[in-house]
Amino acid sequence: MHDLSEHIVSGFDRDLEGIQAKIMKMGGLVEAAILKAAKSLETRDEELAEQVRAGDKVIDELEESLNEEAARVIALRAPAATDLRVVLSVMRMSANLERVGDLSKNMAKRTSVLVQMQPIGQTAISLRRMAREVELMLKDALDAYIQRDEDLALDVIERDRDVDQMYNTLFREFLTFMLEDPRNITACMHLHFIAKNIERMGDHVTSIAEQVVFLTSGKKPDDARVKEDRTSTDLGPAHD
Numbered sequence: 001m002h003d004l005s006e007h008i009v010s011g012f013d014r015d016l017e018g019i020q021a022k023i024m025k026m027g028g029l030v031e032a033a034i035l036k037a038a039k040s041l042e043t044r045d046e047e048l049a050e051q052v053r054a055g056d057k058v059i060d061e062l063e064e065s066l067n068e069e070a071a072r073v074i075a076l077r078a079p080a081a082t083d084l085r086v087v088l089s090v091m092r093m094s095a096n097l098e099r100v101g102d103l104s105k106n107m108a109k110r111t112s113v114l115v116q117m118q119p120i121g122q123t124a125i126s127l128r129r130m131a132r133e134v135e136l137m138l139k140d141a142l143d144a145y146i147q148r149d150e151d152l153a154l155d156v157i158e159r160d161r162d163v164d165q166m167y168n169t170l171f172r173e174f175l176t177f178m179l180e181d182p183r184n185i186t187a188c189m190h191l192h193f194i195a196k197n198i199e200r201m202g203d204h205v206t207s208i209a210e211q212v213v214f215l216t217s218g219k220k221p222d223d224a225r226v227k228e229d230r231t232s233t234d235l236g237p238a239h240d
Helices: 004-045 046-077 080-116 123-147 150-180 182-215
Strands: none
Touching: 004 046, 004 080, 004 123, 004 182, 046 080, 080 123, 080 182, 123 150, 123 182, 150 182
């Protein structure tokens, strides 16, 4: 009976390792998608933008595969409370990663439209800087998950305020450009949707960090997050 118990435990550990390997692979692909989408916008590289759009399918397939594997583990292994928390956390993290991938794809879609228009100031550089901040947050959130580092996860949650503030600054810049010259309106609207997409990516990364806090402490972060986004939330969807 003791041997059977050990066999079940080792089987679960192997399953868990497989699931965790997939979430890290997915995370790496999403990090790359964020950076490529932002770079394609700044350098006006339609081929790079197309790579982001095509690569999103792989991210979607990984999420589907991960969820199927997690459901199988829950059904066959009937994990106890702590182990179940790990599996459920990974499933929630994969859903957030998939959404960040979608937002990166939507960002890349607008590159092909914006390359037909005149650049608007230094906004593409600012958007790339904002995307880089989100990518670094995601890297740290995934590191926090692997290391079970609650402090690092809480730091990621706090840094979402910086992303919100970057978005607010850009929003004001877009308004200024539109007021200065009505011909800037169309480009600025596309750029605004991209900025909003990046801001939403930050929210999803923050949710991943919150899952790490839940995983390490068994509870969600105490303080409700105060969003620093001061713009209207009724500007329509930020995706196609």
